Amino acid sequence: MSAARGDTVVIFTEDADWHTRNLKAAIERTGLAVVVLSLNDCGFAIGGTAHGLMLPGFGDTLPVAAFVRLIAKGTTEQITARLGLLHALRELGVKVMNDARAVERCVDKSMTSFLIATAGLPTPRSFVGEDREAMQALVDEAPGDMVLKPLFGAQGKGIRRIPARTALPEPDKVGGVYYLQDFVTQPGGEARADAPYQDWRVFVVGGQVAAAMIRRSPRWITNIHQGAIGEAAPPDAEAFDYAVRATAAVGADYAGVDLIEDARGGFQVLEVNSMPAWKGLQKTTEIDIAGRLARHVVEVLGSTRTTSESAISRPAVSLTPAR
Structure with a gap:
């Protein structure tokens, strides 16, 4: 039997960056505790722990939820093992956001495109x-x-x-x-000084749009990290509907969905990001994006918790070999 640390959420990341710090603080404000771990330091312990996993600081217990912020680059074997651990956490009943299936579907752009099209969404x-x-x-x-x-x-x-x-x-x-x-030609054709290239980043959390921005650039690559400027996007029923449906198509709890307007003025879905950054988006809105993510964790767990709540235990399959 293993106990779930009912007040503890793990954030898997490789760097205690702005995103991790803000998400940790937002989750802690809900009354849940947060432990930041690297997947590199975790692994399997079949026969070594009650649940068969190695999670530093947890022993025979499990977190109540896990939030995947970043997975480090590595060899095929390393990536497979890290994703395997996320799969295992899900099998043990831990809510993982986003789980390994969604991460795999979004990391592989070919599968993302396939699932978007299969869901009946317009995509190039x-x-x-x-x-x-x-x-x-x-x-x-x-x-x-x-x-x-x-x-x-x-x-x-x-x-x-x-x-x-x-x-x-x-x-x-x-x-x-x-x-x-x-290549998607936008309304009005190629960019001009008064009409730069642009696309939309729509941030979806728990089946709802949390925030959205339009990214503009004189270059056709419109990522914020490539020098684009973001500004708050107006509500758009079509863009928001497509973003929510695209997130569902890949099985993600939260996602950053990239859309672009085509020459006819309609939207096409370009990509779905299962580990999206939101620092650039946060600068365009007063909505607390980390707070929305934290509330979604609480909602998924089924109830709000306070720091005075005692740990919740639950049965788990023992993976200790019989002797």
């Missing part, structure tokens, strides 16, 4: 393959420019715009996988 044509010749033919036959993205990537890093008949890079430059997506 996307092609993923390993054969450079076959992917080059798609570029050459495309009705317009395409965008080459790293299959695993964030913050606009490594993205390239590929005009028709432009030679694709060698496979070793793209990790052996080509992810191609149609």
Whole structure:
């Protein structure tokens, strides 16, 4: 039997950065305790602990919930083990936000695009393959420019715009996988000084839009980390509906959804981020985004708690081998 530390939430991250500090403080304001851990320091202890996991400071107990802020880069084996631990926590009844399934679906942009389209949401044509010749033919036959993205990537890093008949890079430059997506022409065509490129970041928490911003840039890459400027977005029923549905499509509790307006004035869903930053977004709104995340944790757990509440215990399967 193992006890759940009913007053404790784990934040998995690699850096006690602004996001972690704000989220920790927001969760603590609800009366829950917070422990910050790196997944690198955790692992499996089958036969060593009652629940079969190694969580520093927890022993035979479990957190009541876990919040995944960052997963460090690593080898295939390291990433598999870290995601395996998140899968195991979910199997043990710990609420993980976002759980390993959602993280896997969002990290792999091909699966994200597939799930968005399968959910009936508008999204640019996307092609993923390993054969450079076959992917080059798609570029050459495309009705317009395409965008080459790293299959695993964030913050606009490594993205390239590929005009028709432009030679694709060698496979070793793209990790052996080509992810191609149609370039979306925005209303009014190419950006001008008075009409820069723009897209939307919509932050969804618990099936509701918490906040949204429009990111504007003179360059076609509109990530805040690439120099774009964010401003509060007006409420838009279509954009918000698409963002909520896209978040549900990947199975995420919270997400940062990127959308873009096309030449016809409608929205298309570009990406869903399962570990989104929100510092840039927070600067555009008075809504306490970390507070919304903390409240969602409490709501999911089913009741508010105070620091005076005693720890809640619950049965768990013992993974100690019989002797």
